[in-house]
Amino acid sequence: MDNEYYIKYIESNLYKVSAFIAGIVFILVLSASIDSWLEKLIINTQIRFSIYGATLLIWTCFWLFYKYRLPRNKKGKVGIVVAIHAETNNEEIRLKNDFISKLKENINKEKCGEVINIIVLKNHFSEKLDDIGKGLRLHKNIKGHFYVYGQVKRRSDGEKKYFLKLEGLVAHRPINIRTQDFLKKEFVSILPKQISFFETFEFKGFEFTADIVYLAARYITGIAAYLSGDPILAHEFHSNLQGEFNKFQPLPPHLQVIKNKIPALLSDEELIIARHYYFRNEAGNLKEWLDKSLKSNPNNYGGWVLKAIVDFLPTLDNNPDTALESIKRARRYASATHEWRYSRAFLYFWVENYIEALRDCENLKNKSYHSEDITIKEVEDFNLQLLKENPGKIQLYFWLGYIxxxxxxxxxLAYKYFSKFEEKADQTMDLLKQKSNVYLSQIKSEMKLK
Incomplete structure (x- = not known):
């Protein structure tokens, strides 16, 4: 322990100018003391002094490297930078042996270790990082994504206690400033502002702190991956995360809030993965990930909308009635969005329930929502593909004309689709024909057609 203490003492003070001067003096004294002996081996004075000068130059370069050189995150890795300043050598040893080692152990035991790179700043760099501005300046060289910084102190409070003060900084790319602010708030919310524990429980205290930082790292890195368009990586970070929270009994309130968010996060990630397989026509993977999504969060609106498509498609479950039931569930969880109305209107057209289909059309006329243009394009592409495969579904031309x-x-385009509908419609579609006649007259009037 004594050797470790002295080595850490030297490391902690090596960056100081006094250490640099001490090194120069030591080299000069050593050179003077061995010069008479070295003269017997190397007679040429110029060569001997060149050796002494080279030694001084090496020491100077080493000292400058140690004092100013910052570590850099590895390319392709999520960099988590730990910059916790310790007041004394003893605190620094405890921090390194207990906190840092436990944090690395937690990261490496999961697949996270393949993605995350833990960067520990030297104590003299950590001392400078006491606000966001300084953190961002360091970030230009380190290129980390998440920073945990603060202080560890040992004080008497009846008995000797350790006090850890922690702050968080997010500098993730490629995401916008607003999203970075959101990530920072989430990161800071999971990190405790201050932790204290008695010196007699220092090992457990540092491990407890490492566990919290580990949870924060997994949670925030997963969200950042999700927002950056990598739901598979996000899912790897968030899967089994709820179980990690069970280490804390009782669970602190701020961690309970985060734990409660995990099911919805997992469900959204699983839904995006399911949609990926939907567009690749991989039915098995689509159903597997969609089932996971609805199991993680049975109230997932988007999940029920996608399930309605799976229920309906002739190449999948081929059951329009079940699809309508799924849309009922989607409607229950919709807020200010109306994709479900497009889906229900289509299904009513498909099963030839034209009264209900027209009622949904009328409702859609007065509804709008964010990104509705994306929905419209998807609906149009979906119906055109179905018409290629099912040319007898003439009523879909009416639906396309209406949209x-x-x-x-x-x-x-509306004129084209309504005209095609009227050309091929039979007497079972008289209700739709009455409407299409009116719409065609309106279009001709607006386009000044005869």
């Missing part, structure tokens, strides 16, 4: 007239205001 182009009311929502897109694309009169030429």
């Amino acid at each position: 182009n007239l009311i929502k897109k205001r694309n009169l030429p």
Whole structure:
């Protein structure tokens, strides 16, 4: 322990100018003391002095490297930078042996270790990092993504106690400033502002702190991956995370809030993965990830909308009635969005329930929501593909005409689809024909057609 203490003492003070001067003096004294002996081996005075000068130069370069050189995050890794300043050598040894080692152990025991790179700053760098501005300046060289910084002190409070003060900084790319602010708030919310424990429990105290930082790292890195468009990596970070929270009994309130968010996060990630497989026509993987999504969060609106598609598609479950039931569930969890109305209107057209289909059309006329244009494009592409495979579903031309007239205001396309509908419609579609006649007259009037 004594050797470790003295080595740490030298490391902790090596960056100081006094240490540099001491090194110079030591080299000069050593050179003077061995010069008479070295003269017997190397007679040439110029060569001997060159050796002494080279030694001084090596020491100077080493000292400058130690004092100013910052570690740099590895390319392709999520860098988590730990910069906790310790007042004394003893605190620094405890921090390194207990806190840092436990944090690395936690990271490496999961797949996270393949993605995360833990960067521990030397104590003299950590001392400078006491606000966000300084942290961002250091970030220019380190290129980390998340920073945990603060102080560890040992004080008497009846008995000797350790006090840890922790702060968080997010500098993740490629995400916008607003998203960075959101990540920072989430990161800071999971990190305790201050932790204290008696010296007699220092090992458990440092491990407890490492466990919290580990949870924060997994949680925030997963969200950042999700927002950066990598739901598979996000899912790897968040899966089994709820179980990690069970280490804390009782669970602190701020951690309970985070734990409660995990099911919805997992569900959204699983839904994006399911949609990925949907567009790749991989039915098995699509159903597997969709089932996971709805199991993680049975109230996932988007999950039920996608399930309705899976229920309906002839190449999948081929059950429009079950699809309508899924849309009922989606409607229950919708807030200010109306994708479910497009899905339900389509399904009613498909099963030839034209009264209900027209009722949904009328409701859609007065509804709008964010990113509705994306929904409209997906609906149009979906219906055109179905018409290629099912040319007898003439009523879908009416539906396409309506979308182009009311929502897109694309009169030429609306005219084309309504005309095709009227050309092929039979007497079972008289209700729709009455409407299409009116719409065609309206289009002709607006386009000044005869």
